[in-house]
Amino acid sequence: MELFGYDIESIYLFLLIAGVVLTVLYIFVGELIEGLMDIGGDAILNPITVIGYITLLGGLGYVLETMAFFIGSGIILLINLVVSAIVIVLVNYFIILPVKRSEKNTSYSINELKGAVGEVFTTIPENGFGEIIISRTHGTVSKAAKSFDHEVLPEGTKILVIDIDDEGVFLVSKHYE
Known part of the structure; x- marks a missing residue:
């Protein structure tokens, strides 16, 4: 044909x-x-x-x-x-x-983590930096953080992500359940 x-x-x-x-x-x-x-x-x-x-x-x-x-x-x-x-x-x-x-x-946007609940991994001093971890469906996210209320947040404290500054540092506050 x-x-x-x-x-x-x-x-x-x-x-x-x-x-x-x-x-x-x-x-x-x-x-x-x-x-x-x-x-x-x-x-x-x-x-x-x-x-x-x-x-x-x-x-x-x-x-x-x-x-x-x-x-x-x-x-x-x-x-x-x-x-x-x-x-x-x-x-x-x-x-x-x-x-x-x-x-x-x-994949996720860093801004999606605003409002997320996590845990302090490395103690966050009053005016310094520490580290937090946030559990997600596809793994755990670890980020640098500082206290939003300028209070010490010891290791193991449940936190709430309030905001993220221009440098990508998370501003967190103690989470009350």
Whole structure:
């Protein structure tokens, strides 16, 4: 079968090679592309799924064309389009989206810690610095701190983060439960 004046096997092979080349390019400039295109993380049409669809379409089509002699090229094309779409949607839903969501959950802004309850790890003197620890879902955060009320906060004291100064030092006060 010919399509656009080219043998269908050549088109499938071209799509496969183009998909592999686009995948390699995406590894190096993928974040830039997603930033420029301002694509939401949960979109079905994102560069990963489009490149995956092109690659799968080319690879599956080439294999079916060379191996399935008893099926016509038109039927192979139709089967290929449908199967590739189903596989890419499933991969997107069960692999890509959960990974993207988990990446977002592990990072945090320092300002999110305002109002958090923690514990003094190293005693905070009246007008000096100490260290606090705050337990979070993805681990424990340790930060430099000073007393908001200018009082001594001994090791083990429960604290409340009141503010964060320009240098990233936490201003904390004793937490009364």
